[in-house]
Amino acid sequence: MIPRPPAVPPGPSPRVPPPGADMHSRRRMQRFASVALYTGLVLLALWVVRDFIPAVAWACVIATSLWPLFRKLERQPGLNGRTTIIATLLTIVIALLLVLPVGIGIAQAAAEAHDLAIWLHSVEQNGVPIPDFIANLPFGSEPVTHWWNTNLGQPLKASPAMKGLHGHEVVMFGRNFGIRAVHALMVFAFTLVTLFVIFQAGPSLSGAVLKGMRRAFGAESAQLAERMAAAVRGTVSGLVVVGIGEGVLLGIAYAVTGVPHATLLGLITAIAAMLPFCAPIVFCGAGLWLFLQGGTAGAIGLVVFGFAVVFIAEHFVRPVLIGNSTRLPFLLVLFGILGGAETFGLLGVFIGPALMTILMVLWTDFVR
The missing domain is CATH 1.20.1440 (de novo design (two linked rop proteins))
Known part of the structure; x- marks a missing residue:
């Protein structure tokens, strides 16, 4: 007679995960990895173009403020559908509005450059003469006169007030000013280019931005x-x-x-x-x-x-x-x-x- 195997006492059956649980967990991990990857790529892209972000921001501010005017020009019979012409006109107008004041200032400075050079030469040789109104001050006339004669009334090279202006410091100041001027000029140029691109894209760009914001937020x-x-x-x-x-x-x-x-x-x-x-x-x-x-x-x-x-x-x-x-x-x-x-x-x-x-x-x- 064949012996029977001992009876196994009943116990809790092992839990079997539902068929879709593993797939759901995998999709959630993939979604998390995708968000992390996209965030990293966006941050990396922003870091690469970090020097051009001010130009893009200025272009967005100008385009946003002029957007009603752009749409109004776009509805005109002769300009309907000609976004490139409208973008070119608006970009040229903005460039002129920003360049003209600087041009007027440079022209005024150039007109006064000769007189300024003569004044600087006189100051270098003789100093700055004390103004007449200082003697008529109700109080403090004597100490102001003494300070003026000590620091500004004598030739410029011998003035104690000018001893701190060493040649190296003046050169460094001029170099830093030149670097900042070139950087501002580059930002201005890229701002105009970005502004033209935004206007040229026109309603399609604004529609895409609004659609993306609705989908994301x-x-x-x-x-x-x-x-x-x-x-x-x-x-x-x-x-x-x-x-x-x-x-x-x-x-x-x-x-x-x-x-x-x-x-x-x-x-x-x-x-x-x-x-x-x-x-x-x-x-x-x-x-x-x-x-x-x-x-x-x-x-x-x-x-x-x-x-x-x-x-x-x-x-x-x-x-x-x-x-x-x-x-x-x-x-x-x-x-x-x-x-x-x-x-x-x-x-x-x-x-x-x-x-x-x-x-x-x-x-x-x-x-x-």
Whole structure:
């Protein structure tokens, strides 16, 4: 008789994973690896083109601010479908608007170069003569006169104030200035090229960007992008347009009061007025020059008129243009402009309000 094998006591049966569990885990790992790979490739690409990011950012800011004008020109009968012609025209206009002020400044400097060379030669041989108004100061006239005669009243080569300007330091300063000028010129050139490409791509580029944002971040991301674009356009209108207006008005005031080089000084004022509360530095300096030349009434009138223009622009016109387009409180607009300028430089003046718009949208969605 064949013996039977001993009975195996019943126990828990081993768990068999579902057929699709392993495939699901593998797909999740593949998705994670793909995200990591794409992120690494994007970061690597950004690192490769890091020197050109400012040019691309400037081109995006300019294109965003001029996009309504581009679409309006595109709908014109003679320009319908001719995006290359429109892109060329807009790029040339932007180039001229940026090059003309620099050209005027160089022309003014070249016109004054001869007189400046004569003055420098006289200063080198005889020193800087003390102004007459120092003797009429209500207090501090004697120490100021003593310091002036010791440091500036004698020939330039023997002046103690000029001993720190060694030849090597002057050469290094000139070299660094030249490097920065060449870098700024390259950024400007690549900005124009990028701007032309953005305009030439036209609606297809904007549609692709919005489609990609909807796919990556949802349908609400397109609305957020539109509000950011409105913030950039409002900032450009509030800063650039208002700054140009201030420069024109104060340029006329410079010409009326007899300040030399009124056109160049008006351009400098317009550039300074694009940053909040910077225009008074220019027209107060012009008023001080008028006062030292004996034009007390003209100096007072110029300073009062300048502060009136700046007050109206800063407290009424600019907040309305920026705040209405972005629906931001004035305090957030001010923080965005000043904080952006401190963090990103001049480019941050336009990026800051856009970031404040994102913050405002996220806060609004959170408290709903």
